Amino acid sequence: MLQRAQETDTVLIDRLQKAAFEYFLRHTNPENGLVADTSIKTSHCSIAAVGFALSSYPVAVERGWIERSEAAERVATSLRFFAESRQGEERRATGYRGFYYHFLDMKTGHRAWNSELSTIDSGLFIIGALGAAAYFTGESETETEIRDLTKLLYERCDWRWAMNKGLTMSMGWKPSSGFLRWRYQGYDEAVFLYLLAIASPTHPAPAESFDAFASTYTWMMAKDDPYLYAGPLFIHLFSHAWIxxxxxxxxHMADKGTDYFRNTQVAIDVQRDYADRNPGHFVGYGRNVWGLTACDGPIPTVHRRHSSNSRPKVLGYAARGAPLGPDDGTIAPWAPLACLPFDKQAAIEGTRAILDAYPNLLLDGRFPGGFNPTIAGKGPEGWVDDRSVAIDQGLLVMMIENERTGLLWNLMRKSPILRTGLKKAGFTGGWLDDEPTIA
Known part of the structure; x- marks a missing residue:
């Protein structure tokens, strides 16, 4: 412990970033490139996890954690599987109309459970592939195949169908019941999804769909700043991993005198202020111990530490948020570090505060999905999720690298697809007005 207490910020970040990437080496099926949703042995594949893995491989190559040829082959293996897998309504299908079921069997790739054909998770897979294709630009057979397969997979997505005759994107579809009744409206993680949809050269969503989405934003004031509200922190991070x-x-942002990057900085301040006020009187909260987002939590049968005779209201899996909730004392310990590009000091102070207060929190060197010190457990950590989550680990790999070198951001600035989507959505200024330099 003494050695780790003396770690510099750089050494600490190195250690956590590398451990996060190693999730994908440990929990990927090498035969088909499918990535387990969580670290438990019975976990199914999450297609979003595959997307985060694909864009994490360039970071690993640049960091020297894996050879370029091995990383390229891993990426190609995943893309080949999705390109060749069954598209249809039948039970053994992997996807339909270019989209994919949220969860897949790790061995067969068939639809798992009764999971929906997920537009957002399919989008995370696609943009993850685009990130990999933007990096693997060599002339080798494998790297050429990566670019060709990515093009095929993106152009196969039927975005018009996924709009379900509306101007905003449906959240998903099931063979037995059709489209889900929910759509991506209000500020959420789907900013990137609309950009991909309207840029499609084959089955585009109408350009006005982005305005239809953004017109449902909810604004509030945070101190003296206008704040595009979303309670869970992941909403303020996912699109930024690539853009x-x-x-x-x-x-929509210009009219308020702000932008999406600044809005995430405000979201971080809102989270820290909320944790400092701690209106729910939860154990451990403070200005440097924060991170309310979507994650697993204790099931509603456990007991709150130092509570009265009344049972605590715990939420299980929930999209926790600040300042309007919901909240049950569950913290995502990886969340502060994922904010590194937006507020380096807050990210490092938050990470150190959590690890100092709860030194036994990590699982195989990686952050668990969540913990709740208000709920009695084996140690001061209280309830701790018994698994790490793939998308959390991938987000860490990418966000840390974006702060350190800007790798994914710089790669995606050159993407014709992303640039087209941004321009059709009405984005202007900065690097978008410059002609990209193609390596």
């Missing part, structure tokens, strides 16, 4: 919003803007 550098610094210096570019759409009319």
């Amino acid at each position: 550098d919003f610094r210096g570019i803007n759409d009319k």
Whole structure:
């Protein structure tokens, strides 16, 4: 413990970033490239996890954690599987109309459970592939195949169908019951999804769909700043993993005198202020111990530490948020570090505060999905999720690298698809007005 207490910030970040990437080495099926949703042995594949893995491989190559040829072959294996897998309504299908079921069997790739054909998770897979294709630009057979397969997979997505005759994107579809009744409206993680949809050269969503989406935003004031509200922190991070919003803007943000990057900085301040006020009187909260987002939590049968005779209201899996909730004392310990590009000091102070207060929190060197010190457990950590989550680990790999070198941001700035989507959505300014330099 003494050695780790003396770690510099750089060494600490190195250790956590590498451990996060190693999730994909440990929990990927090498035969088909499917990535387990969580670290438990019975976990199914999450297609979003595959997307985060694909864009994490370039980071690993640049960091020297894996040879370029091995990383390229791993990426190609995943893309080959999805390109060749069954598209249809039958039970053994992997996807339909270019989209994929949220969860897949790790061995067969068939639809798992009764999971929906998920537009957002399919989008995360696609943009993850685009990130990999933007990096693997060599002339080798494998790297050429990566680019060709990515093009095929993206152009196969039937975005018009996924709009379900509306101007906003349906959240998903099931063979037995059709489209889900929910759509991506209000500020959420789907910013990137609309950009991919309207840029499609084959089955595009109408360009006005982005305005239809953004017109449902909810605004509030945070101190003296206008704040595009979303309670869970992941909403303020996911699109930013691939898109550098610094210096570019759409009319919805420009009219408020802010931008998406600044809005995430405000979201971090809101989270820290909320944790410092701690209106729910939860154990452990403080200005440097924060991170309310979507994650697993204790089931509603456990007992709150130092509570009265009344049972605590715990939420299980929930999209926790600040300042309007919901909240049950569950913290996502990886969340502060994922905010590194937006507020380096807050990210490092938050990470150190959590690890100092709860030194036994990590699982195989990686952050668990969540923990709740208000709920009695084996140690001061209280309830701790018994698994790490793939998308959390991938987000860490990418966000840390974006702060350190800007790798994913710089790669995606050159993407014709992303640039087209941003321009059709009405974004202007900064790097978007410059002609990209193709390596």
